[in-house]
Amino acid sequence: MNLEKYYYKTNDAYFDFEFDSVGPKGVIHKIARFSSIGQSVYNFGFGDLNKSTGEISDTVVSNNSDGDKVLATVASIVHDFTAVYMHAAVFIKGTSIARTRWYQMGISRHWTEIDKEFEILGLKGEEWEPFRRGVNYQAFLGRRKTSFLFEPFL
């Protein structure tokens, strides 16, 4: 996908990523991290860093008029992470329904490309099902297409 995205940096472990969103509201420092929550299962956390206080928030609506560019950067970050940790499954759940829809719209919009490399499941009710466009999900799990099996989640 050749979408416009921000220049971003990561550390040697490829767990933490940073980039700056630039728009009418100024420069907003974005942080993403993949936190291990089970055998090869990682939570994708994403928020705005307040450099003065060190606090990170995912509840602030930035309105920096660059949502598509931020989403493309997030997609590229997930792509990078799973290129390094090939067997990793990434769990994504927005902090609100609106934020989860934002991720869903991003997946839907680029589904043709995503589906070539990734297996994406959406949680509907209490069941995980293969991602389908137009269906609203509560959360997502994605991984590179692989036959790797996980230990039961305890």
Added chain:
Amino acid sequence: MAIKGTSSKNKPKTKKGGIVSGEVGNYEKHPFFVKKANEAKAFLKAVGLPKKWVKKPG
């Protein structure tokens, strides 16, 4: 066992968009990400992983 902490020297050489930089911190213990990870863990514990992704017992 989770595959974390692998040396980048042994990682597959694939095209990536990100630049590795010593300026990027390690946020593993940042309260925000600790909270998010705990919430996600509790959520997944409740709903479980997709059955087809999980090893069958025995």
